[in-house]
Amino acid sequence: MADSRDTPFRYLTLLQLIPRHPHKIATTTLLEKLNERGYRIDMRSLQRDLRDKLALHFPLVCDDSERPYRWYFDRDFHCNLPALDTASALTLVLTEEYLKGLLPPAVAGRLDPQFRAARQWLNGLEGNGISQWSRRVRAIPNGKALLPAPLNDELWQVVAQALLEGKALEVRYLSRSRGEEKPMTLHPQGLVSRHSVTYLLAMANDYDDIRHFALHRIRAASFASQPLRQMAAFDLDDYIKAGAFGYRQSPDDVTLRARVSPQVAWLLSETPLTREQCLTPEPDSDWQRLDAQVPDDQQTLWWLMGMGANIEVLAPSHWCDEIYRNAQQVIQRMDAAYAVAPS
């Protein structure tokens, strides 16, 4: 777009080219990229831009330990180009709250500069209204919040790069049979973040089948020298649908029929199970009849079981059986416990 020598926009382009802390970029590389983008400029000018102009106005750091100097931004620098507005800032705050329970801290931390910017922006409002926003906004996560497994930032970077830039990984993996840390070579094919655990889907060593590796059990990771082996036609959606994740029990949806209490009916009318669910009042009670096509997976079953006596599942039959058997077991076990140690 901007071809000729247009100083201010060259500066902007530069700012967009320089990465944040752990990464860095050499002066010469910057020169190339500028040329690519049509800025025909001398190296001397670039040096001046960086040291005398940008570095005075931004947290721009120069690493002069290597000869073509390397440049990078302070770890927590961030700048929202179109200014934030109240609605966006609020969205960011909610997002941060939710993310804390969903992604490992190191992963969510990647967006920290943005969240910080949003908070600062909201603080700027306090002058006018006395809003005290931080006391006024909360996100309550869906379902029981388990704590995401910790995991370090560098590891996340290495894994992300390996997966998306097509590299093989050398790792030490703490296998499920505790204690054993095994070194292996992984050929990443996909990544699934489920609940609070993030899994890398990869082929190990010379095997051709895909296994799951929980990121927080990877102890050390570095790029392998050997090239990545790709699985011919790997499609993550197909893979998950095929049940590989222990999620879906059958690839097809099932027809859920159930009677639901007024409270649950109300909940479902507000946040439907699916876009086409059908709720119809029953003649002789305040309960309602629910019909919906839902995925045949553990999640849905859990949700139904969590609702307990507020929902009565009529179909599919394997869920009825499961719920019934489950209730029986609970009673049996608790009766036994009471018998041993009556309160």
Add this chain to the structure above:
Amino acid sequence: MADSRDTPFRYLTLLQLIPRHPHKIATTTLLEKLNERGYRIDMRSLQRDLRDKLALHFPLVCDDSERPYRWYFDRDFHCNLPALDTASALTLVLTEEYLKGLLPPAVAGRLDPQFRAARQWLNGLEGNGISQWSRRVRAIPNGKALLPAPLNDELWQVVAQALLEGKALEVRYLSRSRGEEKPMTLHPQGLVSRHSVTYLLAMANDYDDIRHFALHRIRAASFASQPLRQMAAFDLDDYIKAGAFGYRQSPDDVTLRARVSPQVAWLLSETPLTREQCLTPEPDSDWQRLDAQVPDDQQTLWWLMGMGANIEVLAPSHWCDEIYRNAQQVIQRMDAAYAVAPS
């Protein structure tokens, strides 16, 4: 920071001052803000900056229907100042996937330009590796994904501004007893996003007590002419803890004691219930003993019930009772159903 007349940085400051589409800012306002920030500059220069410089390089639009012209960015313009890196882009993609199930589309949509930027950046990688990232990354939400209630963008903006900038709202609210749309004045005190439903906490009309208003049931909203009434000392955390949300049953944590199956034990060792939970193997079985301080709320109880026969709760007793009673009801009801229509 940047005081004197330093053209390129004035441009940057300008870019930071101009909002995205639905909002706009007048040339004169911009001039004031620039002066505030130490840029002593003539109005003529500002006009030139906008029309002849910035508008040529950015999707900057001028609304010349009003006399002090108004300026704004294209709806979906976004610019990541420190360049994205692979790890951050991946984090954004995951965030988007999760958010789709947590926030109403209009709310999550506020971050769309950022997500789009991340996707584009990842697409740029495809040249080198053949990664096809979009087939390789998925987020699977925690718990059953209910669909967020729809809600329009403008409404979200008005509500966000009212809450954070301290304004009262004039709304038409669809009350829970269906069909009735009642006009009322709301004095927003807080906002809670729970599961997929977002609630505004506010005092209505002249009342002094706080009620919840589901955003998606607000039909029309505009700022009220009357000033906002503030509740003296409103603290959302206290409010939620006090059980106002039907969540917590008692303000204190309870001590959960339970026996858990090997699968659940494994799950909990990876994603703990709380930071201090304690898992100890039992002598004569492969089950484990769980001890943890957890909040006494419906969420936790649901989670326990969802685990069904894989977990045996020993304490607190009111949960044991609840679970036991629940199981009994399920069995009773299903027995009755079988009796009526035996399969």
Add this chain to the structure above:
DNA sequence: AGCGATACGACAATCCATGTCGCTGGTCAC
């Protein structure tokens, strides 16, 4: 030691950003 690459200071030429002025076109008040 020598070569190549990069950083940096100095300097002159040029380019461009700036304030000023005057005109235009719109809005508002009377």
Add this chain to the structure above:
DNA sequence: GTGACCAGCGACATGGATTGTCGTATCGCT
């Protein structure tokens, strides 16, 4: 309608900032 006012715009002269060049210094590699 009309006059006052305000913002936008074109033109222009000027002064300051940006640019390429050159020479020198420093580092790393062979």
